[in-house]
Amino acid sequence: MQATNQISTISIIGSGNVATALGLALSQSGLKVVEVFSPNIANSKLLSSKIGCNYVESIEKLNPNSDLYIIATPDKEIGNVSSKLKNVVGAIAHTSGSESISVFSSFSNNYGVFYPLQTFTVDNVVSFNDVPICIEGSNEKTIQLLKTLANNISNNVVVINSQQRQLLHLAAVMVNNFSNSFYDMAHNILHENDIDFSLLHPLIKETANKIDKVIPSNAQTGPARRNDVDTINTHLELLNKHPEYSKLYRLMSNQIIKKYHD
Amino acid sequence: MQATNQISTISIIGSGNVATALGLALSQSGLKVVEVFSPNIANSKLLSSKIGCNYVESIEKLNPNSDLYIIATPDKEIGNVSSKLKNVVGAIAHTSGSESISVFSSFSNNYGVFYPLQTFTVDNVVSFNDVPICIEGSNEKTIQLLKTLANNISNNVVVINSQQRQLLHLAAVMVNNFSNSFYDMAHNILHENDIDFSLLHPLIKETANKIDKVIPSNAQTGPARRNDVDTINTHLELLNKHPEYSKLYRLMSNQIIKKYHD
Numbered sequence: 390m391q392a393t394n395q396i397s398t399i400s401i402i403g404s405g406n407v408a409t410a411l412g413l414a415l416s417q418s419g420l421k422v423v424e425v426f427s428p429n430i431a432n433s434k435l436l437s438s439k440i441g442c443n444y445v446e447s448i449e450k451l452n453p454n455s456d457l458y459i460i461a462t463p464d465k466e467i468g469n470v471s472s473k474l475k476n477v478v479g480a481i482a483h484t485s486g487s488e489s490i491s492v493f494s495s496f497s498n499n500y501g502v503f504y505p506l507q508t509f510t511v512d513n514v515v516s517f518n519d520v521p522i523c524i525e526g527s528n529e530k531t532i533q534l535l536k537t538l539a540n541n542i543s544n545n546v547v548v549i550n551s552q553q554r555q556l557l558h559l560a561a562v563m564v565n566n567f568s569n570s571f572y573d574m575a576h577n578i579l580h581e582n583d584i585d586f587s588l589l590h591p592l593i594k595e596t597a598n599k600i601d602k603v604i605p606s607n608a609q610t611g612p613a614r615r616n617d618v619d620t621i622n623t624h625l626e627l628l629n630k631h632p633e634y635s636k637l638y639r640l641m642s643n644q645i646i647k648k649y650h651d
Numbered sequence: 652m653q654a655t656n657q658i659s660t661i662s663i664i665g666s667g668n669v670a671t672a673l674g675l676a677l678s679q680s681g682l683k684v685v686e687v688f689s690p691n692i693a694n695s696k697l698l699s700s701k702i703g704c705n706y707v708e709s710i711e712k713l714n715p716n717s718d719l720y721i722i723a724t725p726d727k728e729i730g731n732v733s734s735k736l737k738n739v740v741g742a743i744a745h746t747s748g749s750e751s752i753s754v755f756s757s758f759s760n761n762y763g764v765f766y767p768l769q770t771f772t773v774d775n776v777v778s779f780n781d782v783p784i785c786i787e788g789s790n791e792k793t794i795q796l797l798k799t800l801a802n803n804i805s806n807n808v809v810v811i812n813s814q815q816r817q818l819l820h821l822a823a824v825m826v827n828n829f830s831n832s833f834y835d836m837a838h839n840i841l842h843e844n845d846i847d848f849s850l851l852h853p854l855i856k857e858t859a860n861k862i863d864k865v866i867p868s869n870a871q872t873g874p875a876r877r878n879d880v881d882t883i884n885t886h887l888e889l890l891n892k893h894p895e896y897s898k899l900y901r902l903m904s905n906q907i908i909k910k911y912h913d
Contacts, residue, residue: 406872409893424717428728436797438677438890448712457860459754460748463877463880464708464879464881465881467880469725470759475818476669476881486882487882488873490842497910498903503815505734505855506850506851506853506854506862507853507854508854508857508858508870508872508873509859509872510865510869510870510872512862512866513861513870514865515857518759520853521850521853522655535756545853545885549846553660553844553846554891555810555889556840556841556844557841557846557851559836559837559840559889559890560837560840560841560846560848561834561851561854561873562873562874562875563834563837563840564830564833564858565828565855565858565872565873566871566872566873566875566876566880566903566907567833567899567900568746568826568830568833568834568855568858568859569858569864569867569870569871569872570830570867570871570903570906570907571825571826571829572825572826572862572867572870573867573868573871573910574825574863575822575825575826575867575895576819576866576867576868577822578818578821578822579818579819579822580718581816582815584811584815584818584819584822586822586866587782588768588807588809588819589768589819589823589826590862590863591767591768591769591781591782591783591807591821592768592770592826592827593826593827593830593859593862594859594860595770595777596770596826596827596830596859597830597855597856597858597859597860598856598859599770599772599775600834600852601852602775602856604848604859605831605832605834605835605837605838606835606838607772608770608772608775608831608903609828609831609832610668610771610772610827610828610831611770611823611824611827611828612749612824612828613824613828614828615725617725617726617727619726619727619749620726620748620749620820623749623817624688624749624817624820624821624824627817627818627821628821632723633906633909635808636902637829637880637899637902637903637906638756638824638825640898640899640902641828641829641832641899644832644899645828645897646836648835
């Protein structure tokens with residue numbers, strides 16, 4: 390893929406998981422990420438060295454002539470950051486799943502959202518090829534600019550509005566954050582009993598891969614799906630030492646039983 | 652792989668998800684599955700035709716000379732089924748994650764457990780190559796017999812006791828059944844709003860694949876991990892129409908916040 394002629398220079402604000410993943414993907418696709426700013430100077434230095442660009446020590450020192458400023462900060466800082474970018478000529482975009490596009494409306498004419506629907510952890514490189522990138526823009530020009538940028542790193546670019554993005558983010562929290570939290574509880578239970586967690590890897594992967602062929606409601610198996618109360622009670626006894634896990638086990642099972650057996 | 656010389660003939664009792672997956676895997680590996688029995692005659696016929704073996708219409712009609720009887724029924728029927736097998740010479744094994752091996756102790760000398768740690772849905776063929784098969788046996792001879800059988804279809808055979816198996820099954824319920832239930836909730840929320848669920852596929856797969864490289868507690872991301880109360884409240888508002896989802900969202904988020912921020 391080659392750099393778009395619409396965007397020559399990009400500034401990145403933020404140095405966390407999303408800023409890192411996106412900064413690397415954009416620069417590796419041939420786009421020119423010129424600088425990074427983050428209040429966390431150590432992270433900022435690290436990311437700029439990975440990308441091979443500058444870092445600046447205050448937001449006021451950002452190049453005022455970049456074509457695009459990507460704000461990959463915690464949601465609550467987006468408003469504050471964008472207020473400091475009100476004199477730049479280039480477009481401004483945030484990467485948040487939940488923050489409305491309207492956060493920018495007082496500070497810019499050309500603004501939008503560039504939301505990669507994926508989970509990122511620093512040090513775990515993710516291929517962007519099939520990561521859905523959800524675009525929103527204040528005007529057609531900005532939408533096209535962000536779409537062109539997104540097409541440079543992904544084959545899965547969609548234009549959606551802020552409410553659709555919020556719903557997608559909510560759904561993403563359920564399938565990623567909550568599933569991973571159950572992986573963690575399972576990890577703890579097995580670790581406490583000297584059982585190798587990697588025995589669960591094939592099951593975890595099959596659970597995820599099955600969705601290509603079977604919708605989730607048809608893929609449901611297990612004691613709650615069968616309304617197998619004896620096994621559920623056995624598991625609740627095993628969870629005696631973990632009252633919070635037990636509470637979640639009970640609620641999840643009730644949710645499944647209600648769906649399939651009421 | 653070739654058939655073990657220790658087991659020439661296998662009878663399968665049951666015709667559900669596990670019986671189907673296992674019956675097919677064993678017969679395809681070259682082992683001789685001679686017959687199927689299940690009180691559900693239609694399923695029994697279907698499975699026997701897939702395997703290319705007989706089906707019998709009552710448990711009393713099972714061949715009394717099979718080397719192994721695999722009981723892949725609901726847990727609560729295992730005791731009853733095995734009581735009717737007390738005169739057979741061959742070994743008896745169940746495939747349950749939760750039922751103790753001792754369910755067989757009144758009915759046989761050579762008995763055990765053959766538990767494939769995977770989720771099976773009829774019509775979704777799963778490769779057994781890396782499926783952990785958890786073996787337990789009443790004596791060394793039966794353990795060796797079941798291990799040999801398991802090695803015929805999987806490269807991941809472990810010998811564990813009933814309590815370890817129960818804990819693994821509990822953990823499996825968490826990572827599979829509960830994750831899938833969250834996939835289903837996400838599916839419903841997106842479907843209600845005409846948003847394509849397949850946009851979540853790359854995220855779901857990355858969540859599962861990440862466990863090869865990152866332990867779950869380090870892979871946790873999202874609003875609760877960041878203690879981002881504004882986003883959590885936005886999501887809870889979006890879940891107004893689904894009070895049960897809302898309750899689960901709140902509890903899961905609290906569990907994550909407590910782990911990382913208390």
